[in-house]
Amino acid sequence: MxxxxxxxxxxxxxxxxxPIISLLLFFAVFITMLFYVSKIPKKNLExxxxxxxxxxxxxxxxx
Amino acid sequence: xxxxxFYYDNKIVKxxxxxxxxxxxxxxxVGLLVAFLFIFPNYMEGISWLSFGRLRPLxxxxxxxxxxxxxxxxxxxxxxxxxxxxxxxxxxxxxxHFWGWQxxxxxxxxxxxxxxxxSKEYAELEWPIDIAITLIWxxxxxxxIGTILKRRQRHIYVAIWFYLATLVTVAxxxxxxxxxxPVSAFKSYSIYAGVQDAxxxxxxxxxxxxxxxxxxxxxLMYYFVxxxxxxxxxxxxxxxxxxxxxxxxxxxxxxxxxxxxxLPEWAQNLGTVFSVMLIFPxxxxxxxxxxxxxxxxxxxxxxxxxxxxxVAITGYGMSTFEGPMLSFKSLNAIGHYTDWIIAHVHIxxxxxxxxxxxxxxxWLASKLWKTELFSKKLANTHFWLGTLGILFYAIPLYxxxxxxxxxxxxxxxxxxxxxVTQIMPMYMMRxxxxxxxxxxxxxxxxxxxxxxxxxxxxxxxxxxxxxLKQISPSRAPNEKWHSWLERRTVLxxxxxxxxxxxGGAVEIIPLLxxxxxxxxxxxxxxxxxxxLEGRDIYIREGCNNCHSQMIRPFRSEVERYGEYSKAGEFVxxxxxxxxxxxxxxxxxxxxxxxxxxxxxxHMYDPRLTSPGSIMPSYPWLLTNDLDISDTEAxxxxxxxxxxxxxxxxxxxxxxxLRNQAEEIEKNLRQDPEFVKNYGESNMQNKEIVALIAYLQxxxxxxxxxxxxxx
Numbered sequence: 143m144x145x146x147x148x149x150x151x152x153x154x155x156x157x158x159x160x161p162i163i164s165l166l167l168f169f170a171v172f173i174t175m176l177f178y179v180s181k182i183p184k185k186n187l188e189x190x191x192x193x194x195x196x197x198x199x200x201x202x203x204x205x
Numbered sequence: 206x207x208x209x210x211f212y213y214d215n216k217i218v219k220x221x222x223x224x225x226x227x228x229x230x231x232x233x234x235v236g237l238l239v240a241f242l243f244i245f246p247n248y249m250e251g252i253s254w255l256s257f258g259r260l261r262p263l264x265x266x267x268x269x270x271x272x273x274x275x276x277x278x279x280x281x282x283x284x285x286x287x288x289x290x291x292x293x294x295x296x297x298x299x300x301x302h303f304w305g306w307q308x309x310x311x312x313x314x315x316x317x318x319x320x321x322x323x324s325k326e327y328a329e330l331e332w333p334i335d336i337a338i339t340l341i342w343x344x345x346x347x348x349x350i351g352t353i354l355k356r357r358q359r360h361i362y363v364a365i366w367f368y369l370a371t372l373v374t375v376a377x378x379x380x381x382x383x384x385x386x387p388v389s390a391f392k393s394y395s396i397y398a399g400v401q402d403a404x405x406x407x408x409x410x411x412x413x414x415x416x417x418x419x420x421x422x423x424x425l426m427y428y429f430v431x432x433x434x435x436x437x438x439x440x441x442x443x444x445x446x447x448x449x450x451x452x453x454x455x456x457x458x459x460x461x462x463x464x465x466x467x468l469p470e471w472a473q474n475l476g477t478v479f480s481v482m483l484i485f486p487x488x489x490x491x492x493x494x495x496x497x498x499x500x501x502x503x504x505x506x507x508x509x510x511x512x513x514x515x516v517a518i519t520g521y522g523m524s525t526f527e528g529p530m531l532s533f534k535s536l537n538a539i540g541h542y543t544d545w546i547i548a549h550v551h552i553x554x555x556x557x558x559x560x561x562x563x564x565x566x567x568w569l570a571s572k573l574w575k576t577e578l579f580s581k582k583l584a585n586t587h588f589w590l591g592t593l594g595i596l597f598y599a600i601p602l603y604x605x606x607x608x609x610x611x612x613x614x615x616x617x618x619x620x621x622x623x624x625v626t627q628i629m630p631m632y633m634m635r636x637x638x639x640x641x642x643x644x645x646x647x648x649x650x651x652x653x654x655x656x657x658x659x660x661x662x663x664x665x666x667x668x669x670x671x672x673l674k675q676i677s678p679s680r681a682p683n684e685k686w687h688s689w690l691e692r693r694t695v696l697x698x699x700x701x702x703x704x705x706x707x708g709g710a711v712e713i714i715p716l717l718x719x720x721x722x723x724x725x726x727x728x729x730x731x732x733x734x735x736x737l738e739g740r741d742i743y744i745r746e747g748c749n750n751c752h753s754q755m756i757r758p759f760r761s762e763v764e765r766y767g768e769y770s771k772a773g774e775f776v777x778x779x780x781x782x783x784x785x786x787x788x789x790x791x792x793x794x795x796x797x798x799x800x801x802x803x804x805x806x807h808m809y810d811p812r813l814t815s816p817g818s819i820m821p822s823y824p825w826l827l828t829n830d831l832d833i834s835d836t837e838a839x840x841x842x843x844x845x846x847x848x849x850x851x852x853x854x855x856x857x858x859x860x861x862l863r864n865q866a867e868e869i870e871k872n873l874r875q876d877p878e879f880v881k882n883y884g885e886s887n888m889q890n891k892e893i894v895a896l897i898a899y900l901q902x903x904x905x906x907x908x909x910x911x912x913x914x915x
Contacts, residue, residue: 168453168707179445191437193288193362194428 209357209672212665213286217299219573219664221279222566224307226650228275229562231314232267233643239264240636243788244629246819254318256821258747262329263317268554269327271310273418276562278306278345280425281368283569285352288362288428290670294351298344305341309334320745321391324780325406327413328382332393335383342379346372353694357670361694363444366701367424369694370452373702374416377709382409388842389835392741396846399775403463403783404472408709411459416705418553419521420452422561426494426518429565433510439496443489450486452701454479456708461532464541465757466783467772473534479708480532487525494518509584513564516592520556524549542753542787544628545606548599555595555642563587563649570653574660583652590645597638605631614761625788626817726773729906731848732899734836734862739899741839742892743782746823753784754793754903767794767904774906777848789820794904801872802879804897826893827883831866833859866894 241248242257249255286293293299312334316322322329330338349372353361382405385393395402431438438444460468460476495518498505505511527549531540540546571578578584605628612624680689690697732740743749756762758769770793775781799807806813809827811820840855854861866889873879873888888894 171704172450172453175449176446179442182442182445187441188437190360190362191431191441193358193360194284194364194431195435195437 208669210669211292212667214293215573215666216664218279218283220303221275222569224275225279228271229646232272235264235267237639240639243632243819250822251824253825258750259318259320261750266313273558277421280565284364284428289352289356290358291352291356294348298348302345309337324744324749326410331391332385332387342376357673364424364428366448367420369698370701371416371421373698374705378409378412386842388838394842395780399778399781400468400772402781407462408459412456415455418558423490430494430497430514433568434498434501439493443493447486447490453704454483456705458483464534464537466755467770477532481529484529491518491522509588510564510568512588513560517557517560520552524553539610543606543609544602548602551598570656574657576660579652579655583648587645587648590641594638594642598635601631601634622815622818729774731777731850733865734858735865735895735898736902739895742896743899749782749784751788752792753787755783756791756793766791779846792903796901796903796905801869801897802876804900805873808893827891829892830890831892831895865898869894869897
């Protein structure tokens with residue numbers, strides 16, 4: 143099973159570059175995400191965060 | 206736009222709610238049985254299917270997949286319909302999901318006590334059940350995505366992202382960790398061996414906690430906490446950051462379960478770094494949950510549901526603080542293999558999962574049966590019993606963990622047994638804590654039953670909402686990137702998958718590909734046929750639940766157990782059996798340490814050889830005939846997986862097996878006591894002989910030439 147695919151990457155030179163690439167990719171995505179999140183207008187955020195509260199008048203039996 | 210009328214499916218939510226309660230009681234009851242086995246190891250003597258090694262996986266599986274699983278589905282089916290303003294995609298799929306899942310649980314409850322197990326923690330179920338889980342998971346996935354596609358609400362609330370991440374990640378984890386080669390209907394071997402198997406298992410094990418016990422419950426938190434407190438989540442921005450950073454980081458952290466083991470150093474360090482980073486998203490989520498109650502803390506005093514939520518989220522904060530701390534090598538050296546870990550996971554299970562589930566159940570009970578909760582006072586009692594239960598459970602085990610770790614570190618002749626007798630009072634307190642917690646939960650069952658009896662039997666709920674206007678799948682001119690992404694469900698799901706795959710791939714592919722990561726030891730040879738059968742008995746009895754086979758490179762461990770374990774020693778171990786807890790001593794170098802008679806007597810009654818031991822006795826190993834009908838098939842399966850058995854060895858398997866068994870019986874007969882008691886019985890045909898063969902082989906490959914000594 144696994145032995146059939148196990149050694150496919152052996153011949154690649156500098157195979158250790160792949161983790162580094164993934165790490166950079168991760169940070170790039172993370173920073174981009176932070177940037178976009180900071181850019182979302184407050185109005186949209188409020189609208190979305192109110193979604194769970196829609197629909198029923200009385201959300202709390204204990205009030 | 207014209208509004209459409211439709212019904213929410215409440216019946217399916219009710220069904221999952223009832224299943225949550227039923228399996229909750231069952232799972233905790235098994236947990237309690239197991240806790241009492243520590244104090245009264247004899248009380249189920251001689252009943253093979255009630256021995257610790259078989260019950261412990263039943264407890265973990267019942268709590269994780271039956272209790273928490275059903276509670277997650279309950280919350281998902283309730284909140285998804287409302288957040289998307291749509292009935293679930295297909296009632297038939299909902300029903301298949303429900304009944305399929307319950308059948309899987311029943312199958313687990315039957316097979317695990319029978320000893321049908323793959324031995325990999327939280328993935329013990331054998332291959333036919335694994336396939337069933339995959340199918341049911343796909344059914345749930347189609348149902349969820351289908352509902353999202355027919356929604357009447359443009360934007361997808363953050364709770365649903367967490368559900369989607371759960372859906373894809375659990376599928377990936379489950380499939381990759383359960384890749385196994387079947388030998389018979391209920392026996393299979395992991396396709397990975399040794400270090401690779403350990404790595405895949407803990408990549409799975411860690412992320413089963415992450416994506417089965419954490420992300421879906423965070424989704425529930427983001428829906429039910431605002432709902433019950435009647436105010437929006439503290440920061441929606443934070444919830445987006447929380448989501449992406451959590452799913453990105455979690456998947457890398459698995460190797461922290463394997464610190465100081467034979468796993469390559471770079472993989473261990475990667476695990477530590479990411480585990481420490483993980484505290485940021487985890488605490489971001491906790492803060493977001495707790496601060497949702499800003500300005501509503503007075504309600505927490507009045508409302509038992511909010512009390513449950515507050516303790517649950519605090520418990521989440523505690524265990525996600527502890528997790529990164531335990532990933533530091535210095536603390537891990539203390540905590541690993543001890544009861545500290547058991548305390549740690551129970552903060553997660555009892556506080557975070559159990560109390561989130563309880564809060565949601567109470568809230569849903571009054572919603573679904575359209576009446577007030579039968580007794581708020583009873584719910585408050587449950588809360589206090591549960592909270593005390595958590596404290597009585599966890600604190601003694603923290604003490605036990607430290608006690609045991611510091612005793613192991615001392616250089617004196619005390620064995621693991623002395624450490625266990627030392628912490629016995631802690632085990633008693635733990636059982637008391639568990640009893641309190643279960644009592645509270647039974648009060649919940651009664652409270653819900655009374656509520657349901659008094660309530661309405663109307664199941665479905667009529668609602669109306671405008672259908673979604675068709676808009677272009679591409680980004681609208683003023684639309685922000687993330688809000689566009691949120692409405693593109695499939696793309697969103699794919700990106701989530703990519704995010705989790707990167708971490709997994711980076712950790713696992715190099716291990717599978719670069720041979721230098723696992724140095725070859727030429728003296729390490731495959732198991733003999735008899736040892737292979739013995740190993741399967743070791744797996745069946747769940748010995749790995751209490752005994753590790755991984756000696757860490759500490760002076761104290763090398764003194765106590767022998768030379769530390771090397772990665773190359775496990776290359777033929779399909780599956781690996783390193784274990785994660787030492788209730789008993791490490792057995793990796795047990796081979797040759799005692800004679801065959803010692804093992805024989807020890808298995809018959811551990812207290813004969815080791816007074817005060819809390820190990821169960823295994824009298825059935827002396828009477829059960831060894832099943833050799835699959836021996837050749839097992840060896841052939843091993844060959845397929847890369848174990849170098851020769852054709853000659855396979856053809857002669859039974860001959861070799863009998864020879865070795867006769868040899869062991871000869872050894873046993875050197876003891877006059879044995880001849881007196883068992884002289885007539887043909888011990889060479891019994892299971893015990895295979896197990897002795899395996900135990901005597903353990904760890905001997907690289908210490909040949911040394912004299913066996915006590």
